[in-house]
Amino acid sequence: xxxxNTQNQTQKTTATPxxxxxxxxxxxxxxxxxxxVVPLAVGRERSVKAVESALATEEKLICCxxxxxxxxxxxxxxxxxxxxxxxxxxxxxxxxxxxxxxxIVQGIDRVRVLEWTQERPYLKAKVEILPHPAISDNEExxxxxxxxxxxxxxxxxxxxxxxxxxxxxxxxxxxxxxxxYFLGSVLDxxxxxxxxxxxxxxxxELLTLMHASLARELEIMQIRSKIATEAQTEMDKxxxxxxxxxQLKAIQKELGEDxxxxxxxxxxxxxxxTADLPEExxxxxxxxLRRMEQxxxxxxxxxxxxxxxxxxxxxxxxxxxxxxLDLNEARRILDEDHYGLExxxxxxxxxxAVVKLRPDSKxxxxxxxxxxGVGKTSLGRSIARALGREFDRISLGxxxxxxxxxGHRRTYVGARPGRIIQTLRRVKVNNxxxxxxxxxxxxxxxxxxxxxxxxxxxxxxxxxxFRDHYLDLPFDLSKVFFIATAxxxxxxxxxxxxxxxxxxxxxxxxxxKLNIAKQYLIPRQIKENGLSDEQLEITDDAINLLTARYTxxxxxxxxxxxxxxxxxxxxxxxAQGTATEKVTITAGxxxxxxxxxxxxxxxxxxxxxxGVATGMAWTEMGGEVLFIEATMLPGGGGLTLTGQxxxxxxxxxxxxxxxxxxxxxxxxxxxxxxxxxxxHLHVPAGAIPKDGPSAGVTMASAMASLYTGRKVRSDTAMTxxxxxxxxxxxxxxxxxxxxxxxxxxxRRIILxxxxxxxxxxxxxxxxxxxxxxxxxxxNDVLDAAxxxxxxxxxxxxxxxxxxxxxxxxxxxTFIAKEK
Amino acid sequence: MGSSxxxxxxxxxxxxxxxxxxxxxxxxxxxxxxxxxxxxxEIEIQGNVLYIAGTRRDKMCKAVGVSYHQMEITYSRFExxxxxxxxxxxxxxxxxxxxxxxxxxxxxxxxxxx
Numbered sequence: 001x002x003x004x005n006t007q008n009q010t011q012k013t014t015a016t017p018x019x020x021x022x023x024x025x026x027x028x029x030x031x032x033x034x035x036x037v038v039p040l041a042v043g044r045e046r047s048v049k050a051v052e053s054a055l056a057t058e059e060k061l062i063c064c065x066x067x068x069x070x071x072x073x074x075x076x077x078x079x080x081x082x083x084x085x086x087x088x089x090x091x092x093x094x095x096x097x098x099x100x101x102x103x104i105v106q107g108i109d110r111v112r113v114l115e116w117t118q119e120r121p122y123l124k125a126k127v128e129i130l131p132h133p134a135i136s137d138n139e140e141x142x143x144x145x146x147x148x149x150x151x152x153x154x155x156x157x158x159x160x161x162x163x164x165x166x167x168x169x170x171x172x173x174x175x176x177x178x179x180x181y182f183l184g185s186v187l188d189x190x191x192x193x194x195x196x197x198x199x200x201x202x203x204x205e206l207l208t209l210m211h212a213s214l215a216r217e218l219e220i221m222q223i224r225s226k227i228a229t230e231a232q233t234e235m236d237k238x239x240x241x242x243x244x245x246x247q248l249k250a251i252q253k254e255l256g257e258d259x260x261x262x263x264x265x266x267x268x269x270x271x272x273x274t275a276d277l278p279e280e281x282x283x284x285x286x287x288x289l290r291r292m293e294q295x296x297x298x299x300x301x302x303x304x305x306x307x308x309x310x311x312x313x314x315x316x317x318x319x320x321x322x323x324x325l326d327l328n329e330a331r332r333i334l335d336e337d338h339y340g341l342e343x344x345x346x347x348x349x350x351x352x353a354v355v356k357l358r359p360d361s362k363x364x365x366x367x368x369x370x371x372x373g374v375g376k377t378s379l380g381r382s383i384a385r386a387l388g389r390e391f392d393r394i395s396l397g398x399x400x401x402x403x404x405x406x407g408h409r410r411t412y413v414g415a416r417p418g419r420i421i422q423t424l425r426r427v428k429v430n431n432x433x434x435x436x437x438x439x440x441x442x443x444x445x446x447x448x449x450x451x452x453x454x455x456x457x458x459x460x461x462x463x464x465x466f467r468d469h470y471l472d473l474p475f476d477l478s479k480v481f482f483i484a485t486a487x488x489x490x491x492x493x494x495x496x497x498x499x500x501x502x503x504x505x506x507x508x509x510x511x512x513k514l515n516i517a518k519q520y521l522i523p524r525q526i527k528e529n530g531l532s533d534e535q536l537e538i539t540d541d542a543i544n545l546l547t548a549r550y551t552x553x554x555x556x557x558x559x560x561x562x563x564x565x566x567x568x569x570x571x572x573x574x575a576q577g578t579a580t581e582k583v584t585i586t587a588g589x590x591x592x593x594x595x596x597x598x599x600x601x602x603x604x605x606x607x608x609x610x611g612v613a614t615g616m617a618w619t620e621m622g623g624e625v626l627f628i629e630a631t632m633l634p635g636g637g638g639l640t641l642t643g644q645x646x647x648x649x650x651x652x653x654x655x656x657x658x659x660x661x662x663x664x665x666x667x668x669x670x671x672x673x674x675x676x677x678x679x680h681l682h683v684p685a686g687a688i689p690k691d692g693p694s695a696g697v698t699m700a701s702a703m704a705s706l707y708t709g710r711k712v713r714s715d716t717a718m719t720x721x722x723x724x725x726x727x728x729x730x731x732x733x734x735x736x737x738x739x740x741x742x743x744x745x746x747r748r749i750i751l752x753x754x755x756x757x758x759x760x761x762x763x764x765x766x767x768x769x770x771x772x773x774x775x776x777x778x779n780d781v782l783d784a785a786x787x788x789x790x791x792x793x794x795x796x797x798x799x800x801x802x803x804x805x806x807x808x809x810x811x812x813t814f815i816a817k818e819k
Numbered sequence: 820m821g822s823s824x825x826x827x828x829x830x831x832x833x834x835x836x837x838x839x840x841x842x843x844x845x846x847x848x849x850x851x852x853x854x855x856x857x858x859x860x861e862i863e864i865q866g867n868v869l870y871i872a873g874t875r876r877d878k879m880c881k882a883v884g885v886s887y888h889q890m891e892i893t894y895s896r897f898e899x900x901x902x903x904x905x906x907x908x909x910x911x912x913x914x915x916x917x918x919x920x921x922x923x924x925x926x927x928x929x930x931x932x933x
Contacts, residue, residue, distance in 0.1 A: 055886070055890060057880070058878065091890065092832075
């Protein structure tokens with residue numbers, strides 16, 4: 001068969017188009033390209049028949065044509081559902097697996113269907129072979145080919161799993177048509193795109209299609225790769241953490257610090273089991289402990305839970321201190337710790353008696369109101385001592401965050417329970433005497449109102465299940481004996497005030513201070529400074545000098561400091577050996593020890609000019625006397641008010657003037673004098689703000705004195721609110737005011753009649769020296785206050801520069817507010 | 820499908836394996852072509868290239884009641900192109916089938932000429 005064939009290879013393989021009939025295998029979602037090999041699974045009965053008929057031929061040829069995508073359904077495809085261009089292929093391998101034929105088919109040539117000749121039992125068509133795609137523009141084809149190869153290179157960089165042989169095959173494929181067909185079969189470009197490529201009649205068209213599809217694929221691949229890289233980074237970090245943690249565990253094990261966390265959890269569990277906890281608390285604690293056991297020690301929540309559990313374990317859920325209440329003993333303790341205060345002690349004992357008779361009753365909530373240094377805090381301590389209970393105090397001054405009292409939710413970093421729960425943990429019993437100091441100094445802002453939290457804490461009906469935000473468990477506060485203290489009642493919100501039994505402590509009189517100093521302060525200071533009774537004695541007149549000239553206060557704190565000062569100076573001498581005998585300090589020695597007196601007694605001014613009257617004011621420090629000065633402005637008009645007066649005080653000045661004007665005849669005043677002359681009213685000291693209605697009678701007296709020319713008696717002081725119809729209304733703070741007036745040497749006091757009951761509060765020794773005039777109307781006041789006849793020419797003004805009073809007040813600012 | 824006998828697809832489908840020996844007087848070529856009949860084989864020489872082509876046909880499938888359960892042998896058209904280091908144009912050729920192998924002998928031109 002040595003055939004001399006001069007035909008070259010190309011001519012040989014490019015056979016002229018032929019027409020023939022062939023079995024057709026419809027393909028779904030895949031396309032067979034010439035020169036490529038695809039695996040196919042054939043299960044449909046008609047398709048199996050087509051394959052079998054193809055296998056029954058000598059050359060095993062079959063025509064594969066793709067079904068139009070939109071017509072893919074469960075039915076056998078009709079000729080109209082099938083594209084017209086397909087590929088004839090040679091079945092290279094066939095395996096039967098149950099009813100399915102596994103084929104490997106190699107594409108040979110593109111064909112076009114001319115005519116469908118058979119539909120059953122399998123599709124058969126008359127086809128013609130299509131020529132190879134022709135090149136119409138060499139440059140364009142070359143450019144496209146290079147572009148495609150560039151993209152393939154990029155794609156392969158993203159696909160490390162592609163074996164090197166494939167890379168080589170792709171990169172070295174120089175025939176653009178074969179390259180395109182190969183890529184079409186390898187990549188999943190979608191049946192429609194693949195069919196278009198198969199139908200492409202020229203290489204240009206084929207490559208353009210390929211280029212577009214490949215560009216899209218490449219982009220998708222790049223995005224996927226980016227996502228995968230990011231996910232990978234995340235994974236790597238957490239894996240690294242995990243590995244390190246495992247290593248840490250191994251190291252700890254080696255070091256014998258084995259299983260620190262489990263030991264800790266076990267310890268907590270043991271404590272939890274032995275602790276006496278309410279059921280609800282135990283359940284919650286159990287749950288938290290289980291959570292903790294599942295967490296690694298490094299988890300932030302681990303420590304949060306551990307702290308929380310420790311807190312729960314340390315709280316006195318059921319632990320109370322034993323009650324040993326003996327009322328006689330209580331009385332003795334109160335007397336021992338405090339001088340005087342008889343009424344207050346009685347009221348405290350009454351409250352304690354109720355506690356004794358009904359131990360299960362709600363504890364009373366007591367509020368001590370009074371100036372600083374009168375013994376509010378130490379009374380609380382004495383009550384705790386009398387009851388035999390633990391004592392602790394919480395200072396509320398400046399607390400303005402609700403969370404201070406009620407705690408922060410555990411979700412916050414650094415969350416802690418509120419002050420109430422913290423204190424209970426500290427005292428370790430659930431029935432302490434808890435002092436809420438300075439309850440009137442509570443602040444509030446956008447973070448919430450702590451007073452509102454106190455409402456719950458101090459309500460016996462609610463506080464048996466107080467929920468701290470941190471604990472989030474109900475804690476029974478009903479056994480706690482709450483005592484609150486305040487300097488003033490006014491700033492305390494009414495609902496809060498309402499929950500408490502208010503006990504007022506006024507200031508002490510000089511006589512009381514003397515006794516307190518002798519019985520408490522001096523012995524205490526002697527002891528604190530390391531002296532003994534044999535080394536220091538302070539005489540009564542020395543003490544009186546201290547209270548009058550070296551201190552100015554309602555309480556005794558400053559007095560105690562001053563006594564301490566004396567004691568230290570004596571201690572120095574004793575230590576230096578210069579004082580070998582007992583040192584007795586008399587009034588005459590004081591100046592040598594402490595220097596010049598710091599205060600001068602608020603002595604009543606002798607002989608007040610017309611237009612000046614003595615009033616009394618209440619301050620947080622106790623009482624004071626103040627002078628109201630009025631002067632006529634001839635030819636002027638209206639009423640000028642100076643001295644930092646508040647609205648209420650200004651209005652009461654206007655009322656006083658109006659009343660006098662309207663009743664001018666009655667008081668022997670010429671109405672024209674009022675009409676034609678202005679009046680200026682000043683209340684020294686000018687730098688101290690003052691407000692309140694209680695200076696009404698004083699201002700009226702000053703003005704009446706100015707208009708009538710009758711002087712106000714200089715030994716008389718007054719207080720009381722006035723109305724426009726001339727009535728005198730009661731005011732507060734009588735005891736402090738009267739004590740102050742007495743200190744200043746005043747012996748006649750004008751008070752509203754309705755305040756007569758308050759006179760009882762004034763210590764006996766003071767009261768004895770006073771002449772008290774109750775007033776119902778302004779007329780009563782003026783009768784008692786004004787001297788009988790004009791002693792100065794009418795209209796003359798006297799203004800006294802009150803140098804002395806100013807100097808006393810230096811550096812001290814307070815608001816002289818009405819009680 | 821009788822008409823498929825006339826089909827002459829353009830593509831090459833499979834490539835049989837071949838051994839080439841150099842002999843003192845020429846070349847010996849051995850091609851693995853089991854099941855191919857002599858009349859279905861073409862051999863050509865062009866310059867230094869030996870070109871073998873043909874078709875393996877499956878005759879057994881024609882029997883009545885016979886169908887494939889498994890098929891692994893490749894049928895249809897094959898091609899084999901062998902390059903020689905020197906031109907073999909004009910060499911004399913002799914070939915025969917032996918146990919499923921096509922044996923081709925090439926004698927150098929000088930010897931063949933006489």
